[in-house]
Amino acid sequence: MADPRPSTLFERAAADVRAMALRDDLVVSEIPAPKGLAPDALALAADVRPDESGESPYGTGRFVLLHDPDEPExxxxxxxxxxxxxxxxxxxxxxxxxxxDVAWSWLVDALDSRHAPYHSASGTATKTLSKGFGTLAAEGDGSQIELRASWSPSGPVEPHIEAWAELVCMLAGLPPGSEEIQVLGARRTMRD
Known part of the structure; x- marks a missing residue:
């Protein structure tokens, strides 16, 4: 039977992740990690400049670090x-x-700019368009971009988290260096 305790290597990586400071306009918190993907996992949630209710009109993200000493093929x-x-x-x-295509290239650029080497990358970028009808007609048209990706990091994990944080902010319209810049009007949010 496998040992259910996290490995020492993973515990050190998780401690390093928890000690990281990211952009001031990105609120990051640890959330329960998904079960069954790997023996060890750590998950983070991020919201770009959330409002008083905790919701972000700009964008959101999730980051999951997985560790499996059996090294899945x-x-x-x-x-x-x-x-x-x-x-x-x-x-x-x-x-x-x-x-x-631009969303995927921003991920690759963020990883490269943070010197975060990786391999075995995969993912999808999905854009959606919506139009309100009936009682939702007043909401008008909406659009959203969503990127789901995975890759295997080489070296320390911290640059990969920094790259993810940069990606979340880039998709929200906040490029690097925009932390102190006021945003005029939030983009329209998608309806559920």
Whole structure:
């Protein structure tokens, strides 16, 4: 029977993650990790400039660090990162046929800019468009971009978390260096 306790290597990585300071305009908290993906897991949730209710009109993200000392073949090593990021878009931007490609390129650029080496990357970028009808007609048109990705990190995990934080903020319209810049008007949020 496998030992249910986290490995010492994972415990050290998790402690390093918990000690990290990220952008001031990104509120990050630890959340319960998904079960059954790996023997060891740590999950984070992030909201870009949340309002008083805790909701973010700009964007949100999730980051999951997985560790399996048995090194699953698909991972190509003992570590795997799974991330999610989504943000509302202006409808005109959502209709751009390249917006999904841009979202993926921002992930790759963020990893490269943070010197976060990786391999075995996979993912999807999804854009959605919506139009309100009936009692929702007043809400008008909406659009959203969502990126789901996973990769196997090489080296320390901290640069990968910094890259994820940069990606979440980029999708929300806040490039690096925009922490102190006031945003005029939130993008329209998608209806459920």
């Amino acid at each position: 698909a991972w190509g090593g003992p570590w795997r990162i799974v991330c999610f990021a989504q943000a509302p878009l202006e409808p005109e931007i959502g209709m751009d046929p390249l917006v999904a």
